[in-house]
Amino acid sequence: MRTFWRALPTEGRWLLSTVAIQTLGRGLTLPFTIIYLHEVRGFDLGLSGVLMSLIAVTGLIVTGPGGTLIDRFGARVVLLTGLVAMIVGCTMLAFATDPAVAAVALVLIGVNFGVSWPGFNALIASVVEGDLRQQYFGVNFALINLGIGVGGIVGGFYVDVHEPETFTTIFLIDAASSLIPMALLLGPLRHVRTHVESTEADPPAEGYRQILRRPAVLWVTLLTFIAMFIGYGQMEAGFPAYARQVAEVDTRVIGFAFAVNTAVIVLLQFTVLKLIRGHRRTRVMQVMALVWAISWLVLGAAGLLPDTVVAVIGVLAFMGIFAFGETMLQPTVPAVYNDLASDRSRGRYNAINAAAFQGGAITGPIAAGLLLDQGLGGWFIAVMVAGCAGIAVLALALERRITPSVNGVPVAAGEAAD
Known part of the structure; x- marks a missing residue:
């Protein structure tokens, strides 16, 4: 960690040093928003679910235009706009x-979600490059999980459905936490540029259609979508539903499982970064797919012995093993996108990454709900394992379409791409 920190430019240190604090506010509200809408404000559960979906749907809608604006005006301007929307949205929701x-509040929060992923990734890519960039994405992911995890634990002890003011407080803290990145963008990072001014002699910047015609982009985008569909798309829906309905564990076990997930990521991310350094990113993705397949099989085994100690161990083990796989995903996929991109199209490339992420996060819960509602727990696990196999195949196809440098290995040590 000391070597990594010394290698970072000053702007990279500023960005990284505040990540956990920024995400603490989000961790306070993320697990409790639907509880707030339903149990505190009295909206029926169906309406609360629809309102919650507005965040992801809005994020998906604005991601594309957001990427174009990042390339045209720079990530800083777009991120500041998103942060203002986040502050207003959280304050209104409180x-x-x-x-x-x-609904208006959640749409505003969704606007920030839609532009923050491509915006911050473009900002990171403009500050760090090469192997350091891959490490940065991994460390950044660990710190995000640390902030959200600690926030969730604190929020769980603090909020009380019988005291609405406790929920008002956490949403206001979430709004205030957005002032931290805003201060960075207006202060130490005000000179960081993520776009290049074009001249008449320059060729036109790549549009989305041109970018998506690149085979490498198509393969990595499909891989990202499937990874989100069987991964993060199940964390708030498929996994808790299976754990409760099929494995029949207590809700406290599910809560503790999320704590296990956070702990594994924070404790193992640095070790994993050291192990994968210099190895092909596509091979790391294949190992991740194997690890995730094992995790889903473990959860499936927990469902075979419901309401037992074995089921509890299986649910907790699933989250620990799954988290180990996450430590391989986050350093690799964003790095591939940004190594494929040029400075004039970085916003669009990261927007495509974000759209694939959000698309999987939206469709994953729908598929889980349809399968589990029909009592098809076994088929649910089978679909997840099949998705892991799909990731491994897509990673192999991607390896043949990207250069060794994009794949995270020195050119002299790599093989020429097809």
Whole structure:
């Protein structure tokens, strides 16, 4: 870690040093928003679910235009706009007693989600490059999980559905936490540029259609979508539903499982970064796919012995093994996108990455709900394992279409891409 920190430019240190604090506010509210809407504000559960979906749907809608604006005006301007939307949205939600007000608030939060992923990734890529960039994405992911995990634990002890003001407080803290990256963008990072001014002699910047015609982009985007579909798309829906309905474990076990997930990521991310350094990113993705397949099989085994100690161990083990796989995903996929991109198209490349992420996060819960509602727990596990096999195949196809440098290995040590 000391070697990594010394290698970072000053701007990279500023970005990284505040990540956990920034995400602490999000961790306070993320697990409790639907509880707030349903149990505190009195909206029925179906309406609360629809309102929650507005965040992801809005994020997906604005990601594309956001990527174009990042390339045209720079990530800094777009991120500041998103942060203002986040502050206003969280503040409105803190006092929302009407569904329409809550809907507007959640749309504003979704706007920030839609531009923050491509914006911050473009900012990171403009500050660090090469192997250091891959390490940065991994460390950044660990710190995000640390902030969200600690926030979730603190929020769980603090909020009380019988005291609405406790929920008002956490949403206001979430709004205030957005002031930290805003201060960085207006202060130490105000000179960082993520776009290049074009001249008449320059060729036109790549558009989305041109980018998506690149085979490498198509393969990595499909891989990202499937990874999100069987991964993060199940964390808030498929996994808890399976654990409760099929494995029949207590809700406290599910809560503790998320704590295990966070702990494994924070404790192992640095070790994993050291182990994967210099290895082909596509091979790391294949190992990740194997690890995830094992995790889903473990969860499936927990469902065979419901309401037992074995089921509890299986649910906790699933989250630990799955988290180990996550430590391989986050350093590799964003690094591939940014190594494929040029400075004039970096916003669009990261927007495509974000759209694939959000698409998987939206469709994953739908598929899980359909399967588990019909009592098809075995088929649910089978679909997840099949998805892991798909990731391994896609990673192999991607390896043949990217250069060794994009794949994370020195050119002299790599093989020429097809």
